[in-house]
Amino acid sequence: MISQGKSLARTLQERCRLEDAVIEDARRAADEQHKPLEQILVERNVLSSADLVLAYADYLQSPPISLAQFRADETLLNLLPTEMWGRLKMLPLAKTGRTLTVAVADPFNVLQTEKVEAETEMSVVPVVAEEAEIMRALNQQSEEESGQGLEDILKDMADESEVELGQNQAEDVNLDEMLEIAEDAPVIRIVNSILIEALRKGVSDIHVEPMEKALRLRYRIDGVLHQNPSPPKSLQPAITSRLKIMSNLDIAERRKPQDGRFKIRALGKEVDMRISFLPTVHGEKIVMRILDKSALAPSLESLGLEEKAYENLCYAISQPHGMICITGPTGSGKTTTLYSALQDLNNQDVNIITVEDPVEYQLGGINQVQADPNVGLTFAAGLRSILRQDPDIVLIGEIRDAETAGIAVQAALTGHLVLSTLHTNDAPGAVARLAYMGIEPFMLSSSLLMTQAQRLFRKLCPVCRKKIALPEDILRRNHLDPDEFADSDFYTAVGCPKCNNIGYKGRGALMEIMLLNEDLKKLILQTTEAGALREAAVRNGMVTLREMGLNRVRAGVSTVEEILRVTSE
DSSP, rough: OOTTTOOOOHHHHHHHHOOHHHHHHHHHHHHHHOOOHHHHHHHTTOOHHHHHHHHHHHHTTTTOOOOTTTTOOHHHHHTTTTTHHHHHHHEEEEEEEEEEEEEESSOOHHHHHHHHHHHTTTTEEEEEHHHHHHHHHHHHHHHHHHHHHHHHHHTTTGGGOOOESSSSSOBBEEEOHSTTTTTTTTHHHHHHHHHHHHHHHSSSSSEEEOOOOOOEEEEETEEEEEEEOOOOOHHHHHHHHHHHTTOOOOOTTSSOEEEEEEEEEEEEOOOOOEEEEETTEEEEEEEEEEOGGGSSSSGGGOOOOOOOEEEEEEEETSSEEEEEEOOOOOOHHHHEEEHHHHHHHTTTOOEEEEEEESOSSSSTOOEEEOOOGTTTBBBHHHHHTTTTTTEEEEEEOOOOOHHHHHHHHHHHHOEEEEEEEESSSSSHHHHHHHHHHHHHHHHHHHEEEHHHHHHHEEEEEEETTTEOOOHHHHHHTTOOOOOGGGGGOEOOOOOOGGGSSSSSSEEEEEEEEOOOOOHHHHHHHHHOHHHHHHHHHHHHHHHHHHHHHHHHHHTTTOOHHHHHHHOOO
């Protein structure tokens, strides 16, 4: 609400006890320079920024706010790119329902407020704050997002209490309590810093690799390894022992591979860590897989798939029985797709049982079996037992041998919906692979509902992507006609603090889906050769991985180099 019958100039004059001559002189300068009166007064040091905020608040009858001790909420900042908040000189403070409270330096700039409302699809309530404090809060957040190198972290080490360790699912033990004896040991703070930095950057895997004269630390971000400043080689044995203690493994055993798990809580989230130790000539190589259940998609719809791919997947999983095979290399998102499908299928009236190696994420309402070949619980043995448990839906982590394939096909033929994964390059190749394992063509024709190949591609950072000319040389080198892309805009990766200076942020899925219609089923009875099936599937409307990826390039979502990297033709 604005003060009735009082102008902003009068409010400034009364609150700051300014003489009429000062106001009139500033007003003339404002008219000449086409600037607001208050800006001229601040530039002439007649007003301080604090005085201006109080005057704004008095005039608008709205309480001012101090951001001196305020810490920006990353969730709210992610509603818009940090650079945009900086340009607008605004800082999001709180969100209630569809209302966003925002600190603003200029409460009279209605266009900026409307822009935020349009971008966030929320109603904005502005409160006045000093511009310097707004920019300081935004800059502080940008510095944190850019991430500290390990060398900086060692100078200003995170406290051990920032990470808590759980030895098993039943009990969580505070890291400080577990390691009271060595709470001042530098190796504890180094390991904690490595883990915290990985969570902050959205890392999927941490690699600690011993070289002859160095220790290399690399993070896998969006499927690509990036090297980070590494701990000193002299701390290699201590870091290895520390991680073995956290994983409840034998620290004295250095000649054999070891696998373990532990759980940590840090940065407001709880994640499982799967860890592997492999002896090499220069020491034990360590790889840690971060399993963040909070990042798991709750449904197929939330995966952000193309409309046709989403419709085909929904159709396949809605069938009462049959077999669905998801194919692709390691790390292509097969597990995520299957888990998302299971969560769509998870209802009170169905019995869902899985056999996996390992069980990566525990899903409520679903019976999950951990395969263990050491005690004879292979995929095939587990699947036989599962079929005696009256299941409606069965998930097999991977079809690795003829025995498992045969039981899976039989289950699909006897009234069960079976989901599984295979390692093949494309969707038609799944049929050829199952036939190679000894499954008769007539059984494949009767049991298969759908085969799918998928890849994950990196999305361009929307903040720093840069438009470029049509890359004709790259297109021709990969047997692509530049004329087909004449009307498309191409972009390249640049890098900024928002994307950790990589140029890419987040990943999306490319899916090549082959739904088995009557034509394809008849063809399988004649041949299971992948090339013939591929040609027939394309004629029936299947979109290949390469074409699906190029559609993403045309939409400006990714680069042509990235799509060519993850797809083959």
